Amino acid sequence: MTINMVYGHLEYYLVAILLVMGLYGMIASTNLMRKVMAMNIMQVAVIVFFISLASKQGAMAPVLPLDENHHVKSVLAHEVVNPLPHALMLTAIVVSVATTGLALALLIRINRHFGSLEESVILEKMVKE
Amino acid sequence: MTERIPGVLGEGVSTRTRWASLVLLGLFGALMIAASPGLPRVGDANSVPANHVADYYIEKGYEQTGVPNIVTAVLADYRGYDTMGETTVIFVAGLSCLLILGTQRTLRRVEELDLDSPFGSVVLDLGCRLLVPFILLFALYVVFHGHSSPGGGFQGGTFLAAAAILIRLVRGKGESWGFSRRQALIVASIGGSLYVWIGIIPMFYGKQFLDYSGLPLAVTDIPHLRAYGTLGIELGVALTVMGVLIIIFDCLLGKEE
Numbered sequence: 001m002t003i004n005m006v007y008g009h010l011e012y013y014l015v016a017i018l019l020v021m022g023l024y025g026m027i028a029s030t031n032l033m034r035k036v037m038a039m040n041i042m043q044v045a046v047i048v049f050f051i052s053l054a055s056k057q058g059a060m061a062p063v064l065p066l067d068e069n070h071h072v073k074s075v076l077a078h079e080v081v082n083p084l085p086h087a088l089m090l091t092a093i094v095v096s097v098a099t100t101g102l103a104l105a106l107l108i109r110i111n112r113h114f115g116s117l118e119e120s121v122i123l124e125k126m127v128k129e
Numbered sequence: 130m131t132e133r134i135p136g137v138l139g140e141g142v143s144t145r146t147r148w149a150s151l152v153l154l155g156l157f158g159a160l161m162i163a164a165s166p167g168l169p170r171v172g173d174a175n176s177v178p179a180n181h182v183a184d185y186y187i188e189k190g191y192e193q194t195g196v197p198n199i200v201t202a203v204l205a206d207y208r209g210y211d212t213m214g215e216t217t218v219i220f221v222a223g224l225s226c227l228l229i230l231g232t233q234r235t236l237r238r239v240e241e242l243d244l245d246s247p248f249g250s251v252v253l254d255l256g257c258r259l260l261v262p263f264i265l266l267f268a269l270y271v272v273f274h275g276h277s278s279p280g281g282g283f284q285g286g287t288f289l290a291a292a293a294i295l296i297r298l299v300r301g302k303g304e305s306w307g308f309s310r311r312q313a314l315i316v317a318s319i320g321g322s323l324y325v326w327i328g329i330i331p332m333f334y335g336k337q338f339l340d341y342s343g344l345p346l347a348v349t350d351i352p353h354l355r356a357y358g359t360l361g362i363e364l365g366v367a368l369t370v371m372g373v374l375i376i377i378f379d380c381l382l383g384k385e386e
Contacts, residue, residue, distance in 0.1 A: 104377075
């Protein structure tokens with residue numbers, strides 16, 4: 001593995017670290033709120049992964065520029081970054097916001113019922129019921 | 130390890146589980162890093178993901194859809210069906226929030242902070258009055274100019290929701306500027322059905338579902354017509370996202386209406 005190879009793949013290392021961090025948070029914390037936050041970190045890892053696949057060296061954003069007469073210029077494929085992962089991740093971000101809101105709503109409901117978000121307390125009370 | 134506050138940060142799992150998971154996850158991370166040379170180099174214009182359908186979108190996108198922002202073209206035109214599914218997911222998430230938190234008749238107050246009454250500070254009030262028109266203007270710009278600049282329905286919808294939530298936070302619930310949960314639900318439903326109807330109308334004119342070239346508008350130029358269809362879709366998405374985010378915020382505050 002040459003140093004050049006490592007430079008070209010540093011973003012994938014970041015993705016791997018973020019994903020492992022999120023997984024560790026989900027396993028090692030017993031608080032449900034923290035688990036949800038760790039899951040969000042994993043989502044960020046996936047989003048960064050897709051966006052790094054989209055990038056091209058020296059390319060511009062996938063919005064076609066205008067020329068002097070205010071007509072849209074056509075470009076070659078290697079001049080702008082890959083628009084497809086951007087479109088996919090755009091929706092993924094908003095969907096993750098909505099699903100996080102749903103998870104928080106469930107947590108509020110759990111907290112109202114059991115008076116806690118700690119796994120041990122919730123399990124204890126579930127056994128009692 | 131710092132001392133944990135009971136009930137706030139939790140005790141965490143046992144030391145044995147912690148170390149076992151660290152070892153396993155370390156192996157998992159090492160495996161991913163070891164596999165990364167198989168992926169294309171970051172920034173490689175000749176990589177596999179950059180070479181198949183993406184080239185077609187970039188080179189043919191404008192002449193086929195009339196939208197210079199290719200991300201918007203892919204999102205709302207080529208993959209309009211996909212985006213309709215995502216919008217539905219968002220809408221259903223908002224509805225579920227309402228069903229989970231909005232149906233309880235007797236609610237115990239969880240928060241100490243009373244978020245339903247206005248904060249009442251002159252500085253906050255004036256700051257809000259100053260900011261909200263600009264946030265709304267920028268939101269509309271992002272939605273309607275999403276064709277030829279970065280932007281679109283999802284982003285604009287979050288800006289719209291941000292303005293409504295700012296009003297709600299600063300001026301309280303009784304203020305007529307803000308959105309109630311019911312109004313937000315109506316807005317979200319209008320947005321979703323706008324999307325679906327823009328998809329259905331072309332079917333009456335002998336086109337496929339979501340084929341905007343079948344829309345009955347007085348535009349003869351096909352790409353131009355498709356751009357109008359895209360705009361309608363983006364507007365629907367913006368309304369749905371705005372309504373759902375307001376619903377979620379309102380539900381998380383946790384008070385029965």
